[in-house]
Amino acid sequence: MSANEPFTIEQFYKFIQQGKLLAGKCLKCGKIHLPPRPLCDNCYSKEFEWVTVSGKGKLITYTVINIAPQQFQDLTPYAVGIIQLENGLKIPGMIQGITQEQLKIGMPLLLDFGSCSTPQKWPQWPRYCFKPS
Amino acid sequence: MKGKPLVNIVSAGMSKFGKHDGLLAREIFSQAASEAYSRCPKLEPKSDIKAMFIGHMGEAYEHQGHTGSAVADWAGLVGIPATRTEAACGSSGVALRSGIYAVLSGLADVVIVGGVEKMTHRTTAEVTEYLAMASDYPFEQWHGITFPGLFALMATAHMHAYGTTQEQMAQVAVKNHYHGSLNPKAHMQKEITLETVMTSRCVAWPLKLYDCSLITDGASCIILAKPELAAKYTDQPVQVVGSGQASDTIGLYERKSLTSLSATILAAKTAYEMADVRPEQISLAEVHDCFTFAELMAYEDLGLCKPGEGGKLVESGQTRLGGLIPINTSGGLKAKGHPVGATGTAQAYEVYLQLTNQAGKRQVKDAKIGLTHNVGGSGATAAVHIYRSSS
Secondary structure (H helix, E strand, O other): OOOOOOOOHHHHHHHHHOOOOEEEEEOOOOOEEOOOOOOOOOOOOOOEEEEEOOOEEEEEEEEEEOOOOHHHHHHOOEEEEEEEEOOOOEEEEEEOOOOHHHOOOOOEEEEEOOOOOOOOOOOOOOOOEEEEO | OOOOOOEEEEEEEEOOOEOOOOOOHHHHHHHHHHHHHHHOOOOOHHHHOOEEEEEOOOOOOOOOOOHHHHHHHHOOOOOOOEEEEOEOEOHHHHHHHHHHHHHHHOOOOEEEEEEEEOOOOOOHHHHHHHHHOOOOOOOOHHHOOOHHHHHHHHHHHHHHHHOOOHHHHHHHHHHHHHHHOOOOOOOOOOOOOHHHHHOOOEEEEOEEHHHEOOOOEEEEEEEEEOHHHHHHHOOOOEEEEEEEEEEOOOOHHHOOOOOOOHHHHHHHHHHHHHHOOOHHHOOEEEOOOOEHHHHHHHHHHOOOOOOOOHHHHHHHOOOOOOOOOOEOOOOHHHHOOOOHHHHHHHHHHHHHHHHOOOOHHHOOOOOOEEEEEEEEOOOOEEEEEEEEEOO
8 A cells, every 4th residue: 555545435446456455645634544434533634544444343323124125135134333343433234144133233243245246337346244152 | 585585385285284195296296386376375386486495305206306397297397497406315405405595586576495205105125225315325335234233333433422222212203293293284193102112123223113104105395485576466475584594515424513413513514504594492392303312413503512412412302392492393204204305395384384373283382493303324415494373
């Protein structure tokens, strides 16, 4: 990675494809953006650097989706949650490898790149998920 | 201008909410416009109405964008500036706010604001997909998080933080279906039991089918006039005395709190201060019960009870017709229905009826001050308005 890569959501997902979880850190005020943004919402700086973020976190809330749009219907019921990572930032995602009864607020989870698949048309974003650690 | 009217409502109209097979959105809207025109015979729509703001969420439903002009056309108002406002389920709450901007700017002294949505011809899967478009695409929709899913995430967090129960959420549905049974324009006019809610199929745990608002067709509108002009049109205007609108992060996951909506809190603060009204002075409110849980959260965010006590408030019965502060006497989004773009001004329509003593079987006695609370998406938009009767 270099500072040349744009601080965009597209680039965030390119890194995910490579098995890397990276966020944009503002060089002026130090705020870390996950996902990255091209304009710091705190100080309006446009200067950032990529920082590696740990994929370890804990579950802060969850639901189990039973009624889904067409493209997710084969997966129902599936669990999704919001995970607070070790650096304090939050990120949503599917939770796999777990039953509804096992889901518990506060449980440790780990971001998993393994199940990523990339569709052929825009947006070519891989799908990460979370698994019990 | 604290406590003074910003604008006056001189008329209002609403189509029946429900299933309108064979009608397009603009045709449904013409029913609402027709009622508003008939209620106000002194108004000459073509010459008096100077601008239109129309809430409409989705082109996808009817393959029809550019709805402002399409609706103005079918309402017999071709020529006037017609603007569509879009803030998902908050689209017409924002239309109302925009109408107030127009009147206060001095550019228009009489304005029609409203909203419309035609949804029932689509499958549940299609509607689920279209509604989800109001949430963050790259991190929410992309990972299969639906609209009920977002409110379910908040409900789970609220249950964990405060011990709120699924039964308390279900009581919102029971209450609002009771209110809907008294509203001849409601989509659902039958009472339901707690058991019906609790045993209905799971949509997004802990939310079940009867925790969700309805997929509905409908339209609504109100006509606003500069306060000095209102007497020309009606001897029973309703004053809009407070208006607040606020935004929040598009992604739920970026917010500080998962158990309250910051946009609601901000919009309410603005509206209460402008109106010089305290929450305990409100006679009735129409709040955004897109899901039963959302009504409990609205009680808390609007200051009707303390954070975490929404469940207890519905249990107390005080938000039912006859209670201290009846909430969603129209039946709410839950029973009256939720044609998303039409909801904000349909809430204003109910408050207009209540404050002019025209609400029939569901009339709140001595209603003086009303409030509407309209939310867009998972809370990235909120619009709060406060109204006073002129009598």
